[in-house]
Amino acid sequence: MYTKALAALTLASARGASAFSPIVGRSAASVVRMPVTSSSHAQRSITSTALKASVAKLSEPAKDLLPDVDVFIFDCDGVIWRGDSVIEGIPETLDKLRAMGKKTFFVTNNSTKSRKGYKKKFDSLGLDVPAEEIFSSSFAAAAYFEQTKFKDTGKKVYVVGEIGIQEELDLVGVPHFGGPEDAGKQPDMGPGCAVSHDKDVGAVVVGFDRNINYYKIQYAQLCINENPGCQFIATNLDAVTHLTDAQEWAGNGSMVGAIKGCTGVEPTVVGKPGPLMIDYLCDKLSLDRNRICMVGDRLDTDILFGNDNGLKSLLVLSGVTTEEKLLSAENTITPDFYADSIVDFFMDEKVGAET
Numbered sequence: 001m002y003t004k005a006l007a008a009l010t011l012a013s014a015r016g017a018s019a020f021s022p023i024v025g026r027s028a029a030s031v032v033r034m035p036v037t038s039s040s041h042a043q044r045s046i047t048s049t050a051l052k053a054s055v056a057k058l059s060e061p062a063k064d065l066l067p068d069v070d071v072f073i074f075d076c077d078g079v080i081w082r083g084d085s086v087i088e089g090i091p092e093t094l095d096k097l098r099a100m101g102k103k104t105f106f107v108t109n110n111s112t113k114s115r116k117g118y119k120k121k122f123d124s125l126g127l128d129v130p131a132e133e134i135f136s137s138s139f140a141a142a143a144y145f146e147q148t149k150f151k152d153t154g155k156k157v158y159v160v161g162e163i164g165i166q167e168e169l170d171l172v173g174v175p176h177f178g179g180p181e182d183a184g185k186q187p188d189m190g191p192g193c194a195v196s197h198d199k200d201v202g203a204v205v206v207g208f209d210r211n212i213n214y215y216k217i218q219y220a221q222l223c224i225n226e227n228p229g230c231q232f233i234a235t236n237l238d239a240v241t242h243l244t245d246a247q248e249w250a251g252n253g254s255m256v257g258a259i260k261g262c263t264g265v266e267p268t269v270v271g272k273p274g275p276l277m278i279d280y281l282c283d284k285l286s287l288d289r290n291r292i293c294m295v296g297d298r299l300d301t302d303i304l305f306g307n308d309n310g311l312k313s314l315l316v317l318s319g320v321t322t323e324e325k326l327l328s329a330e331n332t333i334t335p336d337f338y339a340d341s342i343v344d345f346f347m348d349e350k351v352g353a354e355t
């Protein structure tokens with residue numbers, strides 16, 4: 001069923017050839033490496049802020065939010081679950097939204113799992129979500145290659161990342177290597193030694209990798225610097241991630257930064273806040289951006305993703321962002337609304353029940 005759903009999606013994307021074009025600033029053979037998201041975001045977020053005078057805490061969702069939204073796009077960690085626990089009240093809230101006829105999608109920057117892997121996680125948490133509603137950055141990387149007809153080049157992909165990227169590349173038939181199989185590899189760095197690399201690598205994909213090592217960095221560096229036209233694709237640029245509840249951990253921004261540091265190349269970013277996933281969804285389902293709301297717990301990925309792509313945006317305080325940080329003078333990224341959790345979408349019902 002999963003494979004069938006993916007095939008339907010990729011077929012739909014193939015029909016809309018323009019869907020992914022905005023994120024690629026150069027052709028595969030171009031020598032000039034154009035920054036796609038990272039450097040332009042700061043500029044765009046300032047523009048977004050200038051247009052948004054204030055941010056309101058959601059108080060009357062039945063009046064201010066729900067009538068104006070047909071589609072909710074939810075980030076997962078910090079919105080639907082925290083680590084391995086579903087946030088209280090979420091299953092009931094999703095049921096109520098669906099009962100109202102709202103469409104729901106789940107978009108995560110975490111590339112360590114494929115959509116199939118995420119489906120298992122949703123199932124294990126008792127959340128009945130179809131695979132076609134789940135969009136991970138591992139899927140986005142595969143969809144990007146599908147859309148740009150990478151397979152036709154006859155080239156391969158070198159993966160710095162985990163199994164999620166490999167599973168998604170398998171589904172679209174893109175040849176790849178690296179990833180978990182290069183965990184623990186150490187290059188011989190004695191006098192005169194060299195790492196030999198495959199001249200047929202046409203793209204390096206970098207996603208979160210708990211087993212990143214110097215061999216992988218060197219291999220990626222050789223492919224990007226020495227193979228003409230080799231693309232550098234990042235699943236996301238998240239600075240930190242939440243492997244455990246105890247502290248913040250270095251995110252994929254650190255892996256991408258390592259490759260950027262030795263190549264001087266800006267990556268093409270396929271995850272949030274890049275536009276690829278929303279372009280894909282809008283193209284596939286003919287959605288009206290004005291009636292989509294992006295809901296997330298991070299300002300620099302989720303809310304920026306919503307604001308930069310013409311969506312409504314709502315920050316929840318159930319994840320990494322505090323109210324203090326949101327309202328601080330230093331913050332330049334403002335959502336349309338904020339709420340403690342998406343459970344508050346139906347706060348009016350609670351008020352009604354209590355009175």
Ligand SMILES: [Mg+2]
Nearest residue numbers: 075077078297
């Ligand atoms: Mg999150």
